[in-house]
Amino acid sequence: MSKREDFVTINEVAEFSGVSKATVGRVIGNYGVVAEKTKQKVLSAIEKLNYVPNALAQGMRNKTTKIIAIVVGSIKNNFFTEIIYAIEQIATKNHFNVIICNSQEDIEKEIMHLKSLYSRRIDGIIIAPAYMADNKIKNENLYLYDSTIPTVLIDRKVGNLNKAVIHSDNFNGSYKATEYLISLGHKHIGVIATRNFITVNDRINGYKKALKNYKINFYEHYIEAADYEDDDSVLSAVDNLLTKNKSITAIMVLNDNLIGTILAGIKRMGLIIPDDISVLSWDDNAITKLFDITTITQQANEIGELAVKNLFEIINSEEKVHPKEIILETNLIERKSCRSQDDIKVLQEVYNGSYYGNE
Amino acid sequence: MSKREDFVTINEVAEFSGVSKATVGRVIGNYGVVAEKTKQKVLSAIEKLNYVPNALAQGMRNKTTKIIAIVVGSIKNNFFTEIIYAIEQIATKNHFNVIICNSQEDIEKEIMHLKSLYSRRIDGIIIAPAYMADNKIKNENLYLYDSTIPTVLIDRKVGNLNKAVIHSDNFNGSYKATEYLISLGHKHIGVIATRNFITVNDRINGYKKALKNYKINFYEHYIEAADYEDDDSVLSAVDNLLTKNKSITAIMVLNDNLIGTILAGIKRMGLIIPDDISVLSWDDNAITKLFDITTITQQANEIGELAVKNLFEIINSEEKVHPKEIILETNLIERKSCRSQDDIKVLQEVYNGSYYGNE
DNA sequence: TTGTATGCGTTATCAC
């Protein structure tokens, strides 16, 4: 690799303006005293030479890099993109740069990134850890997660790391959603979700809890797994769920990147929403909006904002440990994709003749 | 701000293993000769102390940072996200970190970012410049764009910067799209587009050229501007276009982030696609797929890949100047949102009785 | 086979 040696240094500025680099430093750093005339000489030299201080050298000297990093599972995921956006906005305002790292939900890749970030001595890390519900951080890597670099976890909490965590109330969000469907008279509620993330687990637990509280049977086969990167797996999840379980009247979708394909699958089966099947999704996006899908939303923007703000708080604090858990409420946005079962009962009774049978 | 001074240095490793730091350096850098026994001592010290070399110091010494940056208008935009994703993938494979910068299509912000990146002495920059068709780079900032830091421009070409550029063939893509609509018999084709980006200009020019070639009148009022961050502006663009110009039979949408709202607007007016109005969009996303919208696609992933690959080529080359223009073809994905006008004519003739009138 | 010494570009203390 070719090395570039063509950046102007403070020495060249000093030479050009006929003073020592100490004086140039005083002008740049705005400290000490400099004669007005000297100052002007230096400033004009800086401008003429296009001098921009070397941040690496500053970093070494000052022990601060003005860089934070954000590590997420995928930057194609809407939820993360919105979080990153919020983080970048605020970081920039504070004159920080943001390094993005994509773990692809792979722990090895995540560790590789953390090591690289650690070596850069960045000032802070925001991470949505790629840890599944059943994973643990290996001892040999613990120093990367539990370093003295200020760290904020988002979206997912990891074991007993003593770090600030910011995430949605997945359990209650799902509980509310299930409760809502139950209130419409649904008793057979299917679920489609991706793999074993902690967040998804919480959502499934919320669903189970609601069923239990309302004394509704839970069936393991009402839950179908799907891989959002594989459309076919999503389509066949819809197929399986609805053909094997004829009594299902509503589907809860626990991940936002599934809804598009699920709608396509439902359409393919010739079913109408909400007449034949009710649908409730997670997170809001162009599709849920356009199709008037009732959905549970997370405060992605707020998660991002809170993450940076808390990170800066930690960076600026003298304390070493900052345990803290912020749990954000989810919202149920009621639209037109869920139908009351009472209507259907009426219809069925009409159809069966029993409704007017009493006349 | 609290400074951290708790990172293990090469000196501590040396001390711990009872050798000089030069020897530690030899072990880490895998150069020179080290006795096997010494090597083991050092390695175990590194592991015990969790030593990770300071990349800042390495950067100063080696004059390379292993960081590249990507500067785009918005990281919420699908097109850019896909490009960033491709870049991040390849950069990581090459042990580079990626800094993302969001210019919000604001030149001042872009310059601020470039200055910051310049100060970090990063190894390369990929930028989608925030320059409108009529903008020029001020002389005082030219050094930021025309620095010796390897640079690749994407999506948009800027004046006469002697840099590698990678972008889609917007002109011909739009020409093809217009031609396709004309071939279906459309003569009154409306356009909805965002503001004055060079890319959009090219697309409009392609549209005009096609009309001209097929001897079809061009009307300025067939082009409506809309702001994708303002749903109302999009809705009223649809409204204006279709109520003021009753003869329009097809709409071309020149930016992908508009299509969702435009579909909503069309639906609101009670129009059916493609029976009442044909729609052709730009870029492919969840919505165009779900609604079977015919669209022009750009090779976003390829643009990202080519951008990094060319960037690395420049980084590894001895040459100083790398002018180059790679123009990627767009594809017309024919789906079901555009209807042949012949069908309609037939229908109209049936309706008017003239079709069977000759019998 | 290993150790010593120097420079990368800043910042800031100390001396004049």
Place this chain on the structure above:
DNA sequence: GTGATAACGCATACAA
């Protein structure tokens, strides 16, 4: 008011 200089952590030429 200004200049000389040390230190940050690493890589490596040179010495031993």
